[in-house]
Amino acid sequence: xxxxxxxxxxxxxxxxxxxxxxxLFLFRLATVGPPAPERIAYxxxxxxxxxxxxxxxxxxxxKLLKWTASGVAHFFVxxxxxxxxxxxxxxxxxxxxxxxxxxxxxxxxxIGTWGVLGFLQDFIAVACLLGLVAFAVIRVKNSPKxxxxxxxxxxxxxxxxxxxxxxxxxxxxxxxxxxxxxxANGNFPYSSGxxxxxxxxxxxxxxxxxxxxxxxxxxxxxxxxxxxxxNSKHLHIFTAPLNVLFSRRPDAMGAAPELRVDxxxxxxxxxxxxxxxLGRGKIGDTTWxxxxxxxxxxxxxxxxxxxxAWNTDKPLSPKMLILDQRDHxxxxxxxxxxxxxxxxxxxxxxxxxxxxxxxxxVIHPDVxxxxxxxGACVEQCPVDIExxxxxxxxxxxxxxxxxxxxxxxxxxxxxxxxxxxPWGMSEMKRADWIEELDFEVELxxxxxxxxxxxxxxxxxxxxxxxxxKKTTKAVAELLHIAGVKFAVLGPMEACTGDxxxxxxxxxxFNMLAQQNIETLNEAGVKKIVATCPHCFxxxxxxxxxxxxxxxxxxxxxLLSKLVDEGLLTPITPIxxxxxxHDPCFLGRHNKVYSQPRDIxxxxxxxxxxxxxxxxxxxxxxxxxxxxxxxxxxIGKRIxxxxxxxxxxxxxxxxxxxxxxxxxxxxxxxxxxxxxxEAKESLEVVDVAQLLIKSVKSPS
Ligand code: SF4
Ligand code: SF4
Numbered sequence: 001x002x003x004x005x006x007x008x009x010x011x012x013x014x015x016x017x018x019x020x021x022x023x024l025f026l027f028r029l030a031t032v033g034p035p036a037p038e039r040i041a042y043x044x045x046x047x048x049x050x051x052x053x054x055x056x057x058x059x060x061x062x063k064l065l066k067w068t069a070s071g072v073a074h075f076f077v078x079x080x081x082x083x084x085x086x087x088x089x090x091x092x093x094x095x096x097x098x099x100x101x102x103x104x105x106x107x108x109x110x111i112g113t114w115g116v117l118g119f120l121q122d123f124i125a126v127a128c129l130l131g132l133v134a135f136a137v138i139r140v141k142n143s144p145k146x147x148x149x150x151x152x153x154x155x156x157x158x159x160x161x162x163x164x165x166x167x168x169x170x171x172x173x174x175x176x177x178x179x180x181x182x183x184a185n186g187n188f189p190y191s192s193g194x195x196x197x198x199x200x201x202x203x204x205x206x207x208x209x210x211x212x213x214x215x216x217x218x219x220x221x222x223x224x225x226x227x228x229x230x231n232s233k234h235l236h237i238f239t240a241p242l243n244v245l246f247s248r249r250p251d252a253m254g255a256a257p258e259l260r261v262d263x264x265x266x267x268x269x270x271x272x273x274x275x276x277x278l279g280r281g282k283i284g285d286t287t288w289x290x291x292x293x294x295x296x297x298x299x300x301x302x303x304x305x306x307x308x309a310w311n312t313d314k315p316l317s318p319k320m321l322i323l324d325q326r327d328h329x330x331x332x333x334x335x336x337x338x339x340x341x342x343x344x345x346x347x348x349x350x351x352x353x354x355x356x357x358x359x360x361x362v363i364h365p366d367v368x369x370x371x372x373x374x375g376a377c378v379e380q381c382p383v384d385i386e387x388x389x390x391x392x393x394x395x396x397x398x399x400x401x402x403x404x405x406x407x408x409x410x411x412x413x414x415x416x417x418x419x420x421x422p423w424g425m426s427e428m429k430r431a432d433w434i435e436e437l438d439f440e441v442e443l444x445x446x447x448x449x450x451x452x453x454x455x456x457x458x459x460x461x462x463x464x465x466x467x468x469k470k471t472t473k474a475v476a477e478l479l480h481i482a483g484v485k486f487a488v489l490g491p492m493e494a495c496t497g498d499x500x501x502x503x504x505x506x507x508x509f510n511m512l513a514q515q516n517i518e519t520l521n522e523a524g525v526k527k528i529v530a531t532c533p534h535c536f537x538x539x540x541x542x543x544x545x546x547x548x549x550x551x552x553x554x555x556x557x558l559l560s561k562l563v564d565e566g567l568l569t570p571i572t573p574i575x576x577x578x579x580x581h582d583p584c585f586l587g588r589h590n591k592v593y594s595q596p597r598d599i600x601x602x603x604x605x606x607x608x609x610x611x612x613x614x615x616x617x618x619x620x621x622x623x624x625x626x627x628x629x630x631x632x633x634i635g636k637r638i639x640x641x642x643x644x645x646x647x648x649x650x651x652x653x654x655x656x657x658x659x660x661x662x663x664x665x666x667x668x669x670x671x672x673x674x675x676x677e678a679k680e681s682l683e684v685v686d687v688a689q690l691l692i693k694s695v696k697s698p699s
Contacts, residue, residue: 001098004212008095008219015223022230029329030291032284032336035263039246039289050245058241063382067302073134074382077168080128081237087121087175088222090189091215094182104182104211107189115193122179122196125172132165132172139165149313152301155320160232161299167225174218180204181211236298240383243296246289247384253375253589255541257389259396259506263287265545268507279396279504282356283329284336290390294326296383303377303387308620309370313635316370318377318387321363325390328354328362357394357404366634368394369406373502373625374584379616391625395504409503412629416508420494420515421460422629430463431490433472439480442487444523454479454486454558455525457539459532460495461659467666468659471531471686475555478692479529482567484558486529492519496538503626510546513538517548528552531688533586533658534624540590554586555688556657560595563602563691570694573605576652578690580608581642581665582618583658596657596687603694609649619645623660643668647678654684662686 043050056062061078065071086108093106107113139161144154153161176196182188183201185208190198204210229237236243248257259266261277280286286294301319309316335341335352344352355361357368368391377387398404415424434441442449456476461468479486497512520528528550530536540552562568578600586592593615600606613619622638632638643665646654654665665684672678 001095001102001104001208001212004216005095005099007216008092011216011220011223015227018227019230022227025333026230026235026291026295028337029333030288030295033286033288033290034261036246036260036287036289037263038258038260039248042249043245046249049249053244053247053249054241057244057382057384061382063380066380069134070138070300073131073138075131076124076127077131077135080124080131080172083120083124084128084171084175086117087125087179088219091178091219094187095215095219098212103187104215105187105189113189113191115190117193118190118197119193119195122194125175126196128168129172132169135165149310152305153299154301154304155317155323156299156301157233160234164225164228164232164234167221167228170221171218171225174214174221176200178211178214178218181207181214185211187211233297233299236296236383239292239295240298243292244384246292247386248389252378252384252386252389254537255545256392256501257386258545266506268510276401278400278506279398280356280390280393281397281401282353283325283332283362284352285356285393285397286325286329289386290325291329293322293385293390294329297322297326297385298383299323300382302380302382303385306376306380306617308372308374308376308622308638308641309635311619312638312641314366314370315364315634316367321367321387321390322385324362325356357398363394365398365404368398369630370634371625372584372620372622372627372638374620375588376584376617376620379588392502392504395502396506397504399504400507405503406630408631409626409629412499412626413503413505413508416495416497416500416512420512421464422495422499423460423464425464427491427494430458430493431488433458433463433469434476434488434490436469437473437476439477441476442485443490444487444492446522448523448525449487452485452487454484454527454529455520455523456486456488457496457528457530457532457535458488458493459530459535459659461663462531463493465659465663467662468531471555471659471662471688474686474688474692475529475531475559478559478562478568478688478695481695482562484562484567489519489523494519496535496543498534498538499626499629501538501542502624503629513543513546513548517543517546520548520550525550529555529558531555531657531659531686533583533590533592534660537585537589554590554592554595554657556586556596556599557592559688559691560598563599568691568695570603570691572694572696574603574690574694575605577607577609577650578653578655579611579646579649579651580614580687581611581621581646581654581656581661581684582614583656583661584618584620584624586657587618588616596655599687599691600655603690606690609651611645611649613645621656621658621661621664623664628660628664637668639664639668640671643672643678647672652681653690654682655687655690656684657687659686 061075064074089108094104097106098104111117142151142153144151179197180200181204183198184204184206303318304310307318332351335348357363371391373388412422415422458472462472494512494515497509501509528539536554600608619642621642662684669678669682
């Protein structure tokens, strides 16, 4: 058996050296860019949360199991990697023991003859084989050749994926051959439990050579697989747990990431701040966390399949956004890592200096500006890739360094700068809606008025846009009826800065946020209720980054609580079939799914019907990510796509809980009405409007 041990160990040394060299290369490449100390600091400070994330996401495969068939298949294949490590301990033990004693009858100390382990090894190997069959069927059924753009694998490296499936298949059949041959020769450590290997041993002839060859094949295929893995998308086997460990908690949604230069949060007052280094302009500006994202992408396309931009024929695919950066990073890797490129040719320098975004850049501007920041990609990504963070950092560079962004958005920026709202209306108009009510609404002068509990953050749309004003008045009235004391800022309120931040104009966001935080802190505000999910998200999740910490609720959360407490009682029946549209910044970004639905379920007569894409798979209205302020020139309009879906439920009313969704869906519904594709009575309302209609007796 000595020759077997020699061949086995030589193969191992060669493969491990090749894999180690590649690992070193990947590490060096990932660390060429700026640091990301906040990721390490967070992981260190939240060990409990990180352990939970590893258990739930990596070992529990929570996200993947949402995709039932492929999730279950992946669960078994992944666990096969862990459990079959024991088989490899046995295989190496056998070749070494065979070389020393002439008999390869090694077993793992203490547990190595236990029938339960033998069973587990055979079971997971069989489950892995079935998983491979499932993967093959899924790949054939979802082939880009037949489904084109509709396939989630469109754009992925298909050959590499089939090669990996083939290699895992080879590992499994050689596993059974080696175990069966060992059983036939009396070298198998288990006398029970191994329900495949033991019968196989009965069927195979006694042959030392067969056992030796099978062992070498089994080890050999694993080693080739190891080398393939570190050179392919299957690198995620090693990097995904790290990516999960260092991802922004809880799920890289809610707050946008802070703008950092060299790992430090940008202070716009800092005189030493280099304005050319804001955001990401070249691949070399990517932090190691960005590279971990590149290395972790499995090319599964789940993100792409959910993306509203991709689904309406725009050029943005969140998967390709990651893969294109990764491919470029690998193309320039030697030069990025070189100490000096002094003698490099023009072509090399051009490649190195290639802009991340541009007509001739790595990412086309149409890709960058198509994103609505809806979070569908981040929500689905099984390895916690942070697409929105990539997009925002690239937008920041485009906007603040290159001054390059869709010209229509420039009007919004100017209005925010000059008037504190995206429409450029006078701040004095912010309190006009109050005059349309038949009760007093308290205005904050300097301080919150005595006895008030909540500051009602009305938001720019809620104060200035006619359709959204209806929600504002409904919420004010409901709070009044329930006896909740509240006040509003009126002209002292300015835009939270969300559209500026999502556009990439961090400086303007900072300015507006600081102004608002100063107002709120001086007024002594503790609790805020907001009707706009974008305001809600910014106040609750982003203002703490700048020192503004408040207890913030969305109006659907507060109203649902008031209904539960009996302070609001819906009595008037609304005999309508209603379908609810989840606003992305309320649902996916902040996980508020149940309260709007709870409110509707309490209104007598309401019949609700979910759209196919709802809750965490809800489909965007097209307004987020500052898209509300840009033209939608490519593909089908996202709001039309959403309304088409709503119409399949044949609703009397479409409900939502966001002023921007109201506008987007309302516009698409009006268009449908004009074309005769929707009934004249169809309208879009906020759930607060439904509630007030039912709480107030018909007059
Ligand atoms: S955030 Fe939404 S629009 Fe942007 S890439 Fe992800 S899925 Fe697409
Ligand atoms: S980014 Fe995530 S969801 Fe998208 S293809 Fe890669 S691994 Fe899959």
